[in-house]
Amino acid sequence: MEQASQSGIILKSKFAGSAARAHPPLKNTGIGEQLPSAGVSEIPRRQTLFFEGDSADAIFEICTGTVELYKTFLSGRRGVLGFFRAGAIVGFAMDADYPYSAEAVTPCQVRRISRSSLDRVLGRNASFAKRLLEATCRELTVTQEKMFILSRKSPAGKVAWFLLQHKRPSASGATHMAVVEMPMSRADIADYLGMAPETLCRTLTKFKRDGLILADTPYRVRLRNIARLGTLAAEACN
Amino acid sequence: MEQASQSGIILKSKFAGSAARAHPPLKNTGIGEQLPSAGVSEIPRRQTLFFEGDSADAIFEICTGTVELYKTFLSGRRGVLGFFRAGAIVGFAMDADYPYSAEAVTPCQVRRISRSSLDRVLGRNASFAKRLLEATCRELTVTQEKMFILSRKSPAGKVAWFLLQHKRPSASGATHMAVVEMPMSRADIADYLGMAPETLCRTLTKFKRDGLILADTPYRVRLRNIARLGTLAAEACN
DNA sequence: CGGACGCTTGAGACTGATCAAGCATAGTGG
DNA sequence: CCACTATGCTTGATCAGTCTCAAGCGTCCG
Known part of the structure; x- marks a missing residue:
C-alpha cells in the first residue's frame, strides 16, 4: 500500500533531445528547486493547466492545492490518472504534446518551469537525470499497483x-x-x-x-x- | 495502441546508489550490448528466472523465447504484468529484492547481467541513464494504457x-x-x-x-x- | 492404450451499471 | 435576509453481464 496522492504521471517528453517522460508523484523530490521558474501562478478552481494535445513546453510544480490529470476518450468517457498535491510535478511529457489534460480541483498555486530550461539541466546534471529516473520508476510502481487494484x-x-x-x-x-x-x-x-x-x-x-x-x-x-x-x-x- | 510484448516492467532497483527502477519492455534498446554479461543461459519452459522477494542482483536480457512477469497475491490469485520477448530486459529492480516473479513461458535464452556492472555503467555513462529513463517512461505509457483498458x-x-x-x-x-x-x-x-x-x-x-x-x-x-x-x-x- | 492436462462450452447466482428520482448544500438575485 | 435555483451527493429499482461451479472434448505424453 502506497502513500497519499501518488501516481498521476504524465509520460512522454522530449527533454534533452529524447530523455525523460514521467511527471510523477514526485513527492518533494526537490527537483523543482534546481530549475529556474517563471514564478508562481494562481490557478482558480476547475481551470485547466493544459489540454491533451497542447504543445508541451512547460512542466508545473504544484505549490498548493490539488491538480487532477485526466484523459478524455472517444466515447465521451473520462479516465483520471491521479490527483496531485503540493510537491508533485505535472506535465512531464516526452512527446511534443501533452498526452493528458490537467485541471485544478481546488484553487492552486503552481510554478511554471519551461521545458527548455529543464532540458538544459537534464543535459548537464547527471545526478539530476538519475533522480528523475528514480521518480519515474516510483510512479511506475504506483501505476502498476493501481492497475491490479482496478482490474x-x-x-x-x-x-x-x-x-x-x-x-x-x-x-x-x-x-x-x-x-x-x-x-x-x-x-x-x-x-x-x-x-x-x-x-x-x-x-x-x-x-x-x-x-x-x-x-x-x-x-x-x-x-x-x-x-x-x-x-x-x-x-x-x- | 502500442506494439507487441511491451509492458512488463519491474521497477525498483538500487543501481547507482539509488537510480533506476524499470526493467521495461525495452524493445531492443541495445542497452544490453553495452553491458558485460556472464553469457547466455538456456531456460526450460515453465522454469522460474527469479521469485518475488529474491535478492535482485542481476537483470536479464531475453535473447529468444517468451518470459512472463507475475505477482502472487495473498488470496492465492495471480496477476501478470506482461509477457516479454527477445530484446526485452527483465529484472530491473530498484529495491534489494525483485518485486515480481519471472517465469519462462517457452524455452528461453537469456543473458544475465550483474547488477554491479550495470551499476558501474549507469554511474559513468550519462547518455546511458537517459536511454534508461526513456525506456522507463515508455513502459509507463504502456502501463497507463493498460490500466485504462483493464479498468x-x-x-x-x-x-x-x-x-x-x-x-x-x-x-x-x-x-x-x-x-x-x-x-x-x-x-x-x-x-x-x-x-x-x-x-x-x-x-x-x-x-x-x-x-x-x-x-x-x-x-x-x-x-x-x-x-x-x-x-x-x-x-x-x- | 490410458491418463492427465488444458481448452471449451453450459447453466445459474451475483453484482455493478444504468435509468430515475429525492435531498442537501451553496450560490444568486430580489 | 430570505427565497430560489442549480449543482452534485445520495438512494432506489431494473437489467445486462461476468464469475462461479460443472461437465465435455481434444491433445499430448507416458
Missing part, C-alpha cells in the same frame, strides 16, 4: 484502497484517526477508480454504516478502522 | 486489445493477415487481462464466429479484421 475489481476494495492512499500522513499527533481530504467530486473519484459514481456512493455509505469511516462532510472523512480497510484493499488484489 | 472493462475490448498488442510486426510481406503467437496458457492471458479464463475462451470463440480472427491452433491465431478489432479495443476505453 481485480470489487468496489469495496477499490474505495478502501483509495481512502488509504489519500489519507493524510497522520498529521500532528492529534487524533490517531487518519483524516482523508477529498476535494474532488464523486465523479472525479469514480473516473479514477473506474466505477460508476453511484457505486462509489453506495460503497461509502456502507463503510459509514459498518463504522469503518466517519464522514465530516462529503469531502472529508475520518478512518475509524484502518486495519479493516487495509484488509479490504488487500483482498481486492493482494 | 474500463469489457471482455471484447480487452481481448481485442491483447491481440493487437501481441500481433507480429506483420512479418515478411507474406500474408497481410497479422499473426498472433500466444504460447502462454489461457489462464496466463486471463490473469494478464484480469478476467476469468472461461470468459476469455468465450470471447475468442465469439471472435471466430464473427470472422474477426482465424484460429490455427489455440496458441496461434490470425487477425482477419484488424480494423474492427481496433474499434473494439478503442471502444473499451478510447
Whole structure:
C-alpha cells in the first residue's frame, strides 16, 4: 500500500533531445528547486493547466492545492490518472504534446518551469537525470499497483484502497484517526477508480454504516478502522 | 495502441546508489550490448528466472523465447504484468529484492547481467541513464494504457486489445493477415487481462464466429479484421 | 492404450451499471 | 435576509453481464 496522492504521471517528453517522460508523484523530490521558474501562478478552481494535445513546453510544480490529470476518450468517457498535491510535478511529457489534460480541483498555486530550461539541466546534471529516473520508476510502481487494484475489481476494495492512499500522513499527533481530504467530486473519484459514481456512493455509505469511516462532510472523512480497510484493499488484489 | 510484448516492467532497483527502477519492455534498446554479461543461459519452459522477494542482483536480457512477469497475491490469485520477448530486459529492480516473479513461458535464452556492472555503467555513462529513463517512461505509457483498458472493462475490448498488442510486426510481406503467437496458457492471458479464463475462451470463440480472427491452433491465431478489432479495443476505453 | 492436462462450452447466482428520482448544500438575485 | 435555483451527493429499482461451479472434448505424453 502506497502513500497519499501518488501516481498521476504524465509520460512522454522530449527533454534533452529524447530523455525523460514521467511527471510523477514526485513527492518533494526537490527537483523543482534546481530549475529556474517563471514564478508562481494562481490557478482558480476547475481551470485547466493544459489540454491533451497542447504543445508541451512547460512542466508545473504544484505549490498548493490539488491538480487532477485526466484523459478524455472517444466515447465521451473520462479516465483520471491521479490527483496531485503540493510537491508533485505535472506535465512531464516526452512527446511534443501533452498526452493528458490537467485541471485544478481546488484553487492552486503552481510554478511554471519551461521545458527548455529543464532540458538544459537534464543535459548537464547527471545526478539530476538519475533522480528523475528514480521518480519515474516510483510512479511506475504506483501505476502498476493501481492497475491490479482496478482490474481485480470489487468496489469495496477499490474505495478502501483509495481512502488509504489519500489519507493524510497522520498529521500532528492529534487524533490517531487518519483524516482523508477529498476535494474532488464523486465523479472525479469514480473516473479514477473506474466505477460508476453511484457505486462509489453506495460503497461509502456502507463503510459509514459498518463504522469503518466517519464522514465530516462529503469531502472529508475520518478512518475509524484502518486495519479493516487495509484488509479490504488487500483482498481486492493482494 | 502500442506494439507487441511491451509492458512488463519491474521497477525498483538500487543501481547507482539509488537510480533506476524499470526493467521495461525495452524493445531492443541495445542497452544490453553495452553491458558485460556472464553469457547466455538456456531456460526450460515453465522454469522460474527469479521469485518475488529474491535478492535482485542481476537483470536479464531475453535473447529468444517468451518470459512472463507475475505477482502472487495473498488470496492465492495471480496477476501478470506482461509477457516479454527477445530484446526485452527483465529484472530491473530498484529495491534489494525483485518485486515480481519471472517465469519462462517457452524455452528461453537469456543473458544475465550483474547488477554491479550495470551499476558501474549507469554511474559513468550519462547518455546511458537517459536511454534508461526513456525506456522507463515508455513502459509507463504502456502501463497507463493498460490500466485504462483493464479498468474500463469489457471482455471484447480487452481481448481485442491483447491481440493487437501481441500481433507480429506483420512479418515478411507474406500474408497481410497479422499473426498472433500466444504460447502462454489461457489462464496466463486471463490473469494478464484480469478476467476469468472461461470468459476469455468465450470471447475468442465469439471472435471466430464473427470472422474477426482465424484460429490455427489455440496458441496461434490470425487477425482477419484488424480494423474492427481496433474499434473494439478503442471502444473499451478510447 | 490410458491418463492427465488444458481448452471449451453450459447453466445459474451475483453484482455493478444504468435509468430515475429525492435531498442537501451553496450560490444568486430580489 | 430570505427565497430560489442549480449543482452534485445520495438512494432506489431494473437489467445486462461476468464469475462461479460443472461437465465435455481434444491433445499430448507416458
